Amino acid sequence: MVFYMPGRIDGEVSSTSDLTPRQIVSELDRFVVGQARAKRAVAVALRNRMRRQKLSPEVAEEVIPKNILMIGPTGVGKTEIARRLARLAGSPFLKVEASKFTEVGYVGRDVESMVRDMVDVAIEMVRQERRRQVKAPAQLAVARRLLDLLLPPRPKATRSADPAVQDKENSDRASWERSRETLRNRLEAGEMEERVVEMEVTSSSSAAFRIFTPAGMEELDMNLRDMMPGLFQGKTRTRRLTVAEAREMLQREEEDKLIDPDRLAQEAIRCVEQSGILFIDEIDKIAAPGGGHGPDVSREGVQRDLLPIVEGTLVNTKHGMVRTDHILFIAAGAFHVSKPSDLIPELQGRFPIRVELDALGRDELVRILTEPECSLVRQYRALLETEGITLEFVEDGVLAVAEIAEQVNRRTENIGARRLHTVMEHLLEEVSFAGSEHPDKRVVVDRAFVSDRLADVIDDTDLSRYIL
Numbered sequence: 001m002v003f004y005m006p007g008r009i010d011g012e013v014s015s016t017s018d019l020t021p022r023q024i025v026s027e028l029d030r031f032v033v034g035q036a037r038a039k040r041a042v043a044v045a046l047r048n049r050m051r052r053q054k055l056s057p058e059v060a061e062e063v064i065p066k067n068i069l070m071i072g073p074t075g076v077g078k079t080e081i082a083r084r085l086a087r088l089a090g091s092p093f094l095k096v097e098a099s100k101f102t103e104v105g106y107v108g109r110d111v112e113s114m115v116r117d118m119v120d121v122a123i124e125m126v127r128q129e130r131r132r133q134v135k136a137p138a139q140l141a142v143a144r145r146l147l148d149l150l151l152p153p154r155p156k157a158t159r160s161a162d163p164a165v166q167d168k169e170n171s172d173r174a175s176w177e178r179s180r181e182t183l184r185n186r187l188e189a190g191e192m193e194e195r196v197v198e199m200e201v202t203s204s205s206s207a208a209f210r211i212f213t214p215a216g217m218e219e220l221d222m223n224l225r226d227m228m229p230g231l232f233q234g235k236t237r238t239r240r241l242t243v244a245e246a247r248e249m250l251q252r253e254e255e256d257k258l259i260d261p262d263r264l265a266q267e268a269i270r271c272v273e274q275s276g277i278l279f280i281d282e283i284d285k286i287a288a289p290g291g292g293h294g295p296d297v298s299r300e301g302v303q304r305d306l307l308p309i310v311e312g313t314l315v316n317t318k319h320g321m322v323r324t325d326h327i328l329f330i331a332a333g334a335f336h337v338s339k340p341s342d343l344i345p346e347l348q349g350r351f352p353i354r355v356e357l358d359a360l361g362r363d364e365l366v367r368i369l370t371e372p373e374c375s376l377v378r379q380y381r382a383l384l385e386t387e388g389i390t391l392e393f394v395e396d397g398v399l400a401v402a403e404i405a406e407q408v409n410r411r412t413e414n415i416g417a418r419r420l421h422t423v424m425e426h427l428l429e430e431v432s433f434a435g436s437e438h439p440d441k442r443v444v445v446d447r448a449f450v451s452d453r454l455a456d457v458i459d460d461t462d463l464s465r466y467i468l
Contacts, residue, residue: 021047024088031084031374032077033367038355041068042085045328045353049089049275052326064325067310067350069283069340070332072357075416078332082279091275092122092268098331099285101302111305115315115322118276122268123319130259138254143187145250146243149197150183151176193244200236201249265319276327280306284333287342303344310350360409360416365402368417376424384428384443387436391428393445400450401427404458427453 019027024043025036032039045066052063070078079095086093096114154176186192241249286299286306309315312325331351340348360368369377370393377398381391405419425432427450431443443449 019047019050019088024085027088028081028084031372032080033371034360034364035077035081035357038070038078038081038357041353041355042081042330046085046089049328053274064312065328066353067329067331068353068355069351070330070355070357071335071340072332073334073336073359073414073416075414075418076357076360077417078357079279079281082277082330082332086277089275089277091277092118092125092272093277093279094118094121095279095281097281097285098283098302098306101286101305111302111309112315114278114280115272115309115324115327116317118272118278118327119268119317119319119322122272122276123264126264126268126271127259130264131255134255134258135251138251138258141254141257142247142250143184145254146187146197146247147180147183149199149246150187150192150195150243151180187243193242195243196240197243197246198238198240199246199249201239202236269317269320269322273323273326278327278329280329280331282333283331283343284335284338287333287335287338287340289338289342300344303347307344307346307350310347359414360406362399362402362406365405365417365420366398369398369402369420376420380424380428384431387438388441389431389436389438390442391431391445392442394447396447397445397450400447401445404450404454407458423454 021040021043024046025039028039028043045068048063049065052060055063070081072078083093083095085091094114094117096117101109101111101114154173183192286302288299309324310329312323315322315324329351340354358364369375377393381393384391401420401423405423408423409415409419427445430453431438
C-alpha cells in the first residue's frame with residue numbers, strides 16, 4: 001500500500017529514537033505549513049512512544065498512547081500530518097474512513113478489518129526491509145542461475161578407462177569452464193542485458209475467494225492453496241525474456257527463498273502492536289447529532305464496535321492475533337453538522353487530546369505554494385523543464401493564485417489547500433497542453449498572467465462552481 005522511509009534529520013541527531021518533539025515539529029514543517037498545535041500534539045505522542053520503549057516491560061505494559069482527535073475543515077493538513085509522522089517514525093500507517101464501516105449485523109465492513117489491513121501493510125513494509133537485507137546473497141544466486149540459462153551445466157561425466165576419452169572429457173570441461181568465466185565477466189560488465197534467454201516461469205494462480213460469515217458479515221480471504229496445495233499449483237510455462245527482465249524475476253524469487261514467512265508475520269504483528277498508527281478520517285460522519293433515530297442508530301453502533309478496538313482488544317487475523325492496546329489512533333473530522341460531544345461518551349474518553357486545526361487563509365496558501373520541499377510551484381516547474389520550458393513564478397503571481405483560491409473557497413465549498421491544485425491546473429492548462437510546441441520557452445507567471453487566464457471564471461460565480 002505505502003512504503004515508509006526514515007525522515008532526514010538536519011543536524012547531529014540521526015536516529016529516530018533520539019528525536020525530540022522540537023525536531024519532530026521541525027521535520028513536519030518541511031512538508032506541512034502551519035497547524036503548530038496539531039504538530040506539537042503528534043510530536044509529543046511520538047516522543048512518548050519512544051520514552052515507553054526505554055521503560056521496564058512491567059511499566060511499559062501499563063503506559064497506553066494518548067489518542068488524538070483532530071478537528072478542522074477538509075484540506076488543512078490533518079491526513080498529511082499523520083502520514084508524515086508515520087514516515088518519520090518508520091511506523092505502519094493506515095488511513096480509513098469511518099463512514100465505510102457498518103454495525104455488526106449489517107452488510108458492510110466490520111471495524112476489525114482495519115486492523116487486518118494494517119497487518120497487511122506492515123507485512124509488506126517488513127518484507128521490503130528484509131529484501132534489502134538479503135539482496136547481496138540473492139544477487140549471487142541470481143548470477144549463478146543466469147549463467148545456467150546462458151550456458152547450461154554439463155551433464156555429469158562418467159569416468160572412462162580409456163585415456164583418450166578421459167583426456168577429451170577433461171579438455172571439454174576446461175573449455176566449458178573458460179566459456180562460463182567469460183560469460184560471468186560479460187554479465188558483471190553489463191554487456192549481456194539485451195540477450196534473450198528462455199526460462200521456466202510459474203503463472204500465479206488466484207485461488208482465493210471471499211465469503212460473508214455470520215459473525216459480523218466480515219470479509220474473509222480463504223486461500224484454497226493452503227487447504228489443498230496439490231490442486232492449485234501454478235502452471236509452469238517457458239518465456240523468452242531479456243537478461244535484464246530475467247534478473248528482476250530471479251531476484252524476487254531468490255529473495256523470497258531467503259525470507260522466513262513465519263518470522264516475517266511475527267515481526268509485522270509486533271511492529272503493528274508497538275508502533276502502528278491508525279488514522280480514522282471522517283469520524284464526524286458517524287456522530288449522531290441530537291440523539292439516535294433511524295440511520296443514526298447504525299452510526300452509534302459503529303461507534304460501539306469501534307470502542308473496543310481503540311480501548312485495546314485482540315483481533316484475529318490470518319497471520320495471528322493482534323493486540324491493539326498500544327496502537328496510536330488519530331481521528332479526524334470537520335464536525336460541521338455534529339460536534340465531538342455527539343460521539344458516545346466512552347469513545348470521547350478514548351481520545352483525550354483534542355486539537356483544532358485552523359482554516360487556511362491567503363497567507364497560508366502562499367506558504368503552501370512556495371515553502372514545502374515538494375511544493376506545487378516546484379512540481380510544475382520541474383514538470384515543464386522536461387519539455388524545455390522555463391516556468392518562472394513572480395511573487396505577485398503566487399499571491400494572485402492564493403487570493404483566487406481563497407476567494408473561491410469562500411464563495412463555494414471550502415476545500416482548503418486542495419483548491420490550489422484546481423486553480424493551478426486551470427492556470428497552466430494551455431502551457432501544459434502545448435508542451436514542447438509552446439512558442440515561448442520562458443513563461444513568467446505574474447499577476448497579469450493569472451488575471452488573463454482566470455478573470456472570466458472568477459467573475460462568473462456559476463462558472464467558478466463547476467471549473468474551480
